[in-house]
Amino acid sequence: MRTMTPTESAYVAGIIDGEGSIEFKIKPRIRRDRKGSPSYNTLIVRMEVPQVDGRLIDYLMETTKEGTRDIKHYPNNEKWQDQHRWRCGYHGVYRILKQIYRYLIVKKEKAKKVIDHYDKQFKKKTFGKGGFGAK
Numbered sequence: 001m002r003t004m005t006p007t008e009s010a011y012v013a014g015i016i017d018g019e020g021s022i023e024f025k026i027k028p029r030i031r032r033d034r035k036g037s038p039s040y041n042t043l044i045v046r047m048e049v050p051q052v053d054g055r056l057i058d059y060l061m062e063t064t065k066e067g068t069r070d071i072k073h074y075p076n077n078e079k080w081q082d083q084h085r086w087r088c089g090y091h092g093v094y095r096i097l098k099q100i101y102r103y104l105i106v107k108k109e110k111a112k113k114v115i116d117h118y119d120k121q122f123k124k125k126t127f128g129k130g131g132f133g134a135k
Contacts, residue, residue, distance in 0.1 A: 001065060001066065001092075001095050002063070002064060002065035002066075003099070004063060004064070004099050004100075008063050009099050009100045009102075009103055010100075010103040011063075012060065012063060012064065012096070012099075012100050013100035013101075013103035013104045014103070015049060015056065015060065016047065016049060016100065016104070016107060017104055017105055017106045017107055018106075019049050019050065019051060020047060020048060020049040020107070021046075021047065021048050021049075022046075022047050022093070022097075022107050022110045022111060022114065023044055023045065023046040023047070023048075024044070024045055024110055024113050024114050024117070025043075025044050026041045026042065026043055026044070027041070027042055027044050028040070028041055028042070029041075029042045043117075045089060045090045045093050045094075045114060045117075046087065046088070046089050046090075046093065047067075047087070047088045047089075047092075047093045047096065047097075048085060048086065048087045048088075049085070049086045050072075050083050050084070050085045051083070051084050051085075051086075052081045052082070052083060052084070053084070054071075054084040056084075057069050057084040057085070057086045060086045061086065064088075064092075064096050066088050066092040066095060066096055067086050067087055067088035067089075067092055068086075068087055068088075069084060069085065069086050069087070070084075070085050070087070071083065071084055071085070072085060091118070093114055094114060094115065094118040097111045097114055097115055098115060101115060
């Protein structure tokens with residue numbers, strides 16, 4: 001994790017607001033390897049920025065020090081360019097959103113849900129069941 005400057009945070013927020021997506025949902029997953037194939041609710045937290053120009057993805061990787069990149073090729077359509085994608089998940093999304101939240105406009109509500117969820121989780125782990133310093 002890297003602490004971004006206010007200028008970098010504002011720029012990254014603009015990229016995510018304009019080009020990116022934030023996913024925060026609970027999705028049922030079927031465990032076919034278990035008896036009766038039970039279904040469990042699984043939390044999905046992701047952020048993604050697709051871009052044709054890989055330099056922007058390089059910038060996001062360098063500035064945030066989070067996430068991964070990949071390239072989606074379109075071999076069946078010669079007119080389409082390859083798409084570079086920067087992806088980040090779970091705690092990485094939380095760490096980035098904590099830094100850029102104040103600059104978001106379009107995706108502010110979704111970001112708030114992610115931040116509130118992880119703030120609550122971390123508070124639970126830090127203070128435990130009986131609160132801070134409970135015996």
